[in-house]
Amino acid sequence: MNNKIVPFLPELLRHLFKKPATVKYPFEKEAVPEGFRGNVVCDAAKCIGCMICVNDCPAEAIDIIRVSETEKKFKMILHNDRCIHCAQCVDSCPTKAYHMDAEYETAAFSRHDLKIEYK
Amino acid sequence: MEFKVSLGPQHPALHEAVSLRMTLEGEIIRDADLKLGYSHRGIEKLAEERTFTQNIYLTERICGICSHSHTTCFVQGVEQLMELIPARRGLYIRTLIAELERVHSHLLWLGVAGQEAGFESFFMYTWRDREVVMDILDWITGNRVHYAMNTFGGVRRDIDELQKKKILDSLDLLTKRTEYYLKIGANEPTFVGRLAGVGKLSREDAIALCAVGPTLRASGVPMDVRKDDPYAVYNEIPFEVCTADSCDVLGRAVVRVKELIQSYKMIEFLLKNLPDGPFKVKAPRKVKPNEVYSRYEAPRGENVHYIKSNGSDKPERLKVRAPTLANYTATIKMLKNGFIADIPLIFAAIDPCICCAERLVQLDNPRSGESKVLSFSQLRTMANDHYKKVNLLKKEAVWPF
Numbered sequence A: 001m002n003n004k005i006v007p008f009l010p011e012l013l014r015h016l017f018k019k020p021a022t023v024k025y026p027f028e029k030e031a032v033p034e035g036f037r038g039n040v041v042c043d044a045a046k047c048i049g050c051m052i053c054v055n056d057c058p059a060e061a062i063d064i065i066r067v068s069e070t071e072k073k074f075k076m077i078l079h080n081d082r083c084i085h086c087a088q089c090v091d092s093c094p095t096k097a098y099h100m101d102a103e104y105e106t107a108a109f110s111r112h113d114l115k116i117e118y119k
Numbered sequence B: 001m002e003f004k005v006s007l008g009p010q011h012p013a014l015h016e017a018v019s020l021r022m023t024l025e026g027e028i029i030r031d032a033d034l035k036l037g038y039s040h041r042g043i044e045k046l047a048e049e050r051t052f053t054q055n056i057y058l059t060e061r062i063c064g065i066c067s068h069s070h071t072t073c074f075v076q077g078v079e080q081l082m083e084l085i086p087a088r089r090g091l092y093i094r095t096l097i098a099e100l101e102r103v104h105s106h107l108l109w110l111g112v113a114g115q116e117a118g119f120e121s122f123f124m125y126t127w128r129d130r131e132v133v134m135d136i137l138d139w140i141t142g143n144r145v146h147y148a149m150n151t152f153g154g155v156r157r158d159i160d161e162l163q164k165k166k167i168l169d170s171l172d173l174l175t176k177r178t179e180y181y182l183k184i185g186a187n188e189p190t191f192v193g194r195l196a197g198v199g200k201l202s203r204e205d206a207i208a209l210c211a212v213g214p215t216l217r218a219s220g221v222p223m224d225v226r227k228d229d230p231y232a233v234y235n236e237i238p239f240e241v242c243t244a245d246s247c248d249v250l251g252r253a254v255v256r257v258k259e260l261i262q263s264y265k266m267i268e269f270l271l272k273n274l275p276d277g278p279f280k281v282k283a284p285r286k287v288k289p290n291e292v293y294s295r296y297e298a299p300r301g302e303n304v305h306y307i308k309s310n311g312s313d314k315p316e317r318l319k320v321r322a323p324t325l326a327n328y329t330a331t332i333k334m335l336k337n338g339f340i341a342d343i344p345l346i347f348a349a350i351d352p353c354i355c356c357a358e359r360l361v362q363l364d365n366p367r368s369g370e371s372k373v374l375s376f377s378q379l380r381t382m383a384n385d386h387y388k389k390v391n392l393l394k395k396e397a398v399w400p401f
């Protein structure tokens, strides 16, 4: 019977001195990797209003609205409550108006608080 | 004396909603019936209203654990419709993610099996080791669960030298840990005793009931889409199809541990032989009218997507057959004449993913033009009634084999 415990002994001893596998979130935060898909950030000045992002977004989370009658100026409204953080908009935009940040704590009390406007 | 007992749809032993009705004789299950439809989400219908690009992310959400399986199955089907040859480097990376996903899914399963069998420390070991591969996936794709790596014509992100090195380093650790699990199996008689002989499924039954994946291979049938109908770059990678002959839950555990080791070797091969060149090619937006049947070996078994295009940028029809659905009939067989206490273990052994398997059937009446939605049991009754009423001339027909 006792020899059955032998293969487990090194494992048991190792765990006595091992650092815990978990971290004490939210007091301690793990860094996200480079290239993490956080929130969408838009540089609305670069937008030419081609609407590719609106058509490609799987969650219908993007609105592009023309702000000036005379000039080609647009604002972007991101419905972050719907966004699924797929980064398709980043890939689709021909003028590279989008990038994604490293933010992952996006909880809010109301979905309306999650609406972000980029001008 | 017989008792009828129902388990679920909500039950702590089941991780997702599914209803099981059983006829018991004492502690022994004499008959069982499975009722589905509690987590139907209407994904196939939704897919008809989305463009192909949007559908990549929709199919990804069919399942959380095999997210890459569903997108790959969908993407390679659409690539065939587009007559597009994907970039070779892209295919290598696609296969790499597929194998990493298999590793994390099998480690997850081993943990669940350990927990269901009452071996909690095993659960904690495997799930901690699983974090290693989850971190790799997070690092190379940008997310732990929904990798969003696939696109038509290749993948969306490249892999650099540093990432390659880090994956290879982590592989050493994972290989060592998996070898340790093999040793546990050989040295822990209670764990082996708990799994052996539970959920028997003979080789003949497994074939007759169309079981798939590790459930089928644990009944001694060496069938694997990666070998039988290679997709991506599986025809270039050396690997073995792992089987077991014990036809029980123990066999299913053995198959998965063996597959883990095969996957580590494949990942190493893929990284060392990663070709240079572009990782994606440009794909058209519209797809010519055609239809395709795409197969993929997901960690749980063969995954099938049927896609029909109509010349626009949206599919006319998408049909998904997730591996869990294929394994349900075999599960009923496994449950019969087993103990009621073995239900969680038998269920866990097919690694069920209930909501991926939920589909419904809608019948259109061509004459009256009305359509109605039927559950599978209604459909079954209808079919039987139909055969009773119509005196078909096929009474003397014999199965040719």
Ligand code: SF4
Pocket: A040, A056, A057, A058, A059, A060, A061, A062, A082, A083, A084, A085, A086, A087, A088, A089, A090
């Ligand atoms: S990340 Fe995806 S879901 Fe979010 S806005 Fe961009 S395309 Fe839409």
Ligand code: SF4
Pocket: A046, A047, A048, A049, A050, A051, A052, A053, A054, A064, A092, A093, A094, A095, A096, A097
């Ligand atoms: S794809 Fe880029 S340029 Fe086109 S509408 Fe969207 S943000 Fe503007």
